Amino acid sequence: MEEEEEDKQKKFGLFCDPEEEYIKELDVAVRAVQMACSLCQRVQDTLISNTRTNHQVHSKDDNSPVTVADWSVQAVVSWVLSECFGSENVSIVAEEDVQTLSKANASGLLEAVVETVNECLAEAPRFGVQKPIPALGTSEVLEIISRCNSIGGPTGRFWVLDPVDGTLGFVRGDQYAVALALIEDGEVVLGVLGCPNYPMRKEWLSYHHRYHRIISKLTPPTSETWNKGCVLYAKRGSREAWMQPLLQANKMFVWPNHAKRVSVSSIDNPALATFCEPVEKANSSHSFTAGLAHSVGLRKQPLRVYSMVKYAAIARGDAELFMKFARAGYKEKIWDHAAGVIIIQEAGGVVTDAGGRPLDFSKGLYLKGLDRGIVACSGATLHGKIIDAVDASWGSSSL
Ligand SMILES: [Mg+2]
Numbered sequence: 001m002e003e004e005e006e007d008k009q010k011k012f013g014l015f016c017d018p019e020e021e022y023i024k025e026l027d028v029a030v031r032a033v034q035m036a037c038s039l040c041q042r043v044q045d046t047l048i049s050n051t052r053t054n055h056q057v058h059s060k061d062d063n064s065p066v067t068v069a070d071w072s073v074q075a076v077v078s079w080v081l082s083e084c085f086g087s088e089n090v091s092i093v094a095e096e097d098v099q100t101l102s103k104a105n106a107s108g109l110l111e112a113v114v115e116t117v118n119e120c121l122a123e124a125p126r127f128g129v130q131k132p133i134p135a136l137g138t139s140e141v142l143e144i145i146s147r148c149n150s151i152g153g154p155t156g157r158f159w160v161l162d163p164v165d166g167t168l169g170f171v172r173g174d175q176y177a178v179a180l181a182l183i184e185d186g187e188v189v190l191g192v193l194g195c196p197n198y199p200m201r202k203e204w205l206s207y208h209h210r211y212h213r214i215i216s217k218l219t220p221p222t223s224e225t226w227n228k229g230c231v232l233y234a235k236r237g238s239r240e241a242w243m244q245p246l247l248q249a250n251k252m253f254v255w256p257n258h259a260k261r262v263s264v265s266s267i268d269n270p271a272l273a274t275f276c277e278p279v280e281k282a283n284s285s286h287s288f289t290a291g292l293a294h295s296v297g298l299r300k301q302p303l304r305v306y307s308m309v310k311y312a313a314i315a316r317g318d319a320e321l322f323m324k325f326a327r328a329g330y331k332e333k334i335w336d337h338a339a340g341v342i343i344i345q346e347a348g349g350v351v352t353d354a355g356g357r358p359l360d361f362s363k364g365l366y367l368k369g370l371d372r373g374i375v376a377c378s379g380a381t382l383h384g385k386i387i388d389a390v391d392a393s394w395g396s397s398s399l
Contacts, residue, residue: 073163166307181338186362191339311340325373
């Protein structure tokens with residue numbers, strides 16, 4: 001019996017009871033996101049160091065940027081989940097489709113994606129995942145990307161993936177995230193957030209990333225110094241959120257990979273609180289949040305951060321508040337929030353819409369019925385103050 005247990009532990013690489021709910025799902029999801037982060041770092045390095053590779057950044061129909069990394073991460077995560085759970089058991093809602101990739105004039109792009117995917121999957125054994133033999137062909141890569149075509153909904157189990165959240169931050173050499181969550185019967189049950197440029201020292205968040213790049217070159221990272229990036233994760237109802245450093249080059253992934261527990265900050269005085277907001281004005285109103293911040297007594301300059309790294313900042317206790325009030329007509333997608341929301345909640349924080357209701361992930365691809373905006377806080381006291389202030393200032397806003 002004991003031997004059998006040991007075998008299971010070896011197989012799943014778990015640090016706790018393998019019978020625990022969603023533990024295998026969490027284990028696989030963390031490995032997949034670790035792989036995705038290492039893929040993204042490689043692609044971002046080429047984008048930054050080679051100015052002639054500008055053609056690697058493409059525009060989607062809504063003019064938002066997309067790169068080789070977006071499709072490649074989607075392919076890798078789709079492949080890893082199918083490999084570990086069987087493709088018939090895996091349903092994925094993800095941001096990218098293959099339309100642009102399949103166009104006749106995109107053969108160079110498609111070739112780059114296939115190469116990037118295979119380069120990453122060749123390293124899969126380092127992460128405890130089987131690699132494909134032989135390497136994947138073009139049609140297989142297109143198939144694993146397009147397989148992520150679930151439309152979500154109120155029943156059943158599906159994964160939600162934003163392969164690169166904050167692509168603009170990504171191409172600028174700044175913050176971005178890889179976000180993977182599992183939803184069951186409309187509820188988020190686990191979330192994994194890879195933040196490849198979010199180092200241990202929170203001060204670095206507010207510097208331009210280029211500065212951090214120079215510093216990390218001057219003082220090369222030693223193992224476990226955490227000065228590069230991290231992966232955060234949480235499981236519903238555990239009341240725990242965890243953070244691991246990114247797996248270092250040439251190292252084997254051994255669960256739990258130096259994980260440490262994170263929790264939200266205990267600051268509930270608005271005058272001492274730090275609030276985060278999106279960098280891009282197109283998706284949110286800075287003037288409304290500035291007015292709101294003033295009325296609640298927030299005194300610090302807002303921290304403008306790309307991507308779901310804002311959720312990570314609150315879960316880690318580096319910031320206390322994230323507010324986002326989209327302009328009329330903007331629809332929030334589930335993949336932009338699912339992983340971040342559960343990690344903050346399990347780290348002790350509160351996330352709701354501006355009416356104080358939980359975000360509803362059961363209505364398909366979008367957060368339907370969202371009341372005005374999203375408010376994520378380190379605790380209930382601060383959250384209550386913000387919700388009251390939104391009500392007081394909403395009438396006079398032009399959103
Ligand atoms: Mg994205």
